[in-house]
């Protein structure tokens with residue numbers, strides 16, 4: 001099986017991070033069935049399809065913007081690739097029931113894609129003018145809705161818990177003072193308000209960074225989605241099947257680390273053998289070529305033979 005080049009962004013949607021490492025930690029087998037739980041620009045899906053000729057890839061993403069790319073990949077690999085739009089918190093129902101227990105590998109590349117960040121209209125970036133949106137699925141409550149209606153205390157809690165922002169109360173107070181005068185509707189407006197509360201920078205970092213991260217994690221319910229997906233992975237993987245997770249901030253990595261510890265064959269319930277004793281980070285070369293890779297953290301584990309009986313909801317077949 002061939003090695004995959006690190007820079008594979010033919011479509012300009014997203015440069016895959018640690019694609020070679022992902023393929024090698026998945027220990028691909030030619031006829032395996034793999035799940036790419038975060039399709040994005042399709043970089044991992046394509047890497048898997050190319051590296052393990054004969055394998056099947058089932059890809060998931062909640063963002064309808066990926067549909068044209070998924071369609072293109074389907075045309076290229078009609079018998080080996082399928083795409084399902086949905087939230088990976090519902091892996092159990094998204095993946096056909098007859099494949100449960102037969103998946104050789106599942107990969108998660110958490111967070112947002114470059115496409116989502118770079119398109120101001122999606123509202124993820126404090127560097128681009130756009131509406132206060134930040135919904136990956138393009139459905140449900142926007143950050144604008146949240147800021148308009150949440151109490152000052154709730155806003156402060158979100159900033160503190162999901163952004164680890166120690167000046168959460170100051171920022172929340174300033175947001176509420178401003179919204180009482182007129183609605184806060186744009187990304188740059190929110191950034192100005194945060195700057196007016198706590199200054200423009202913390203060292204070299206824009207002081208809106210943590211708040212934007214916190215609002216994004218909250219409106220997309222990212223921690224819940226990750227926790228529930230990881231739990232479901234145990235019932236989906238074949239014995240010796242692998243799960244590989246690339247995360248980009250300490251909250252996500254903490255969830256993965258705790259889950260691995262609890263499921264570990266030596267210290268926990270015995271469902272997983274943890275393969276990465278220490279977290280794996282990208283090479284200096286990759287970071288130079290793709291600065292967005294710099295905070296990536298990869299962890300991998302292998303399913304043991306210990307049976308896992310997930311509780312299926314009524315209506316599941």
Ligand SMILES: C[S@@+](CC[C@H](N)C(=O)[O-])C[C@H]1O[C@@H](n2cnc3c(N)ncnc32)[C@H](O)[C@@H]1O
Nearest residue numbers: 016038040041042043044061062063087088109
């Ligand atoms: C970092 S990008 C993945 C990039 C991809 N690995 C590639 O090489 O192009 C993350 C993608 O996961 C999707 N995503 C994040 N959370 C999700 C969830 N809970 N359910 C489904 N998709 C999710 C986002 O919409 C985004 O497209």
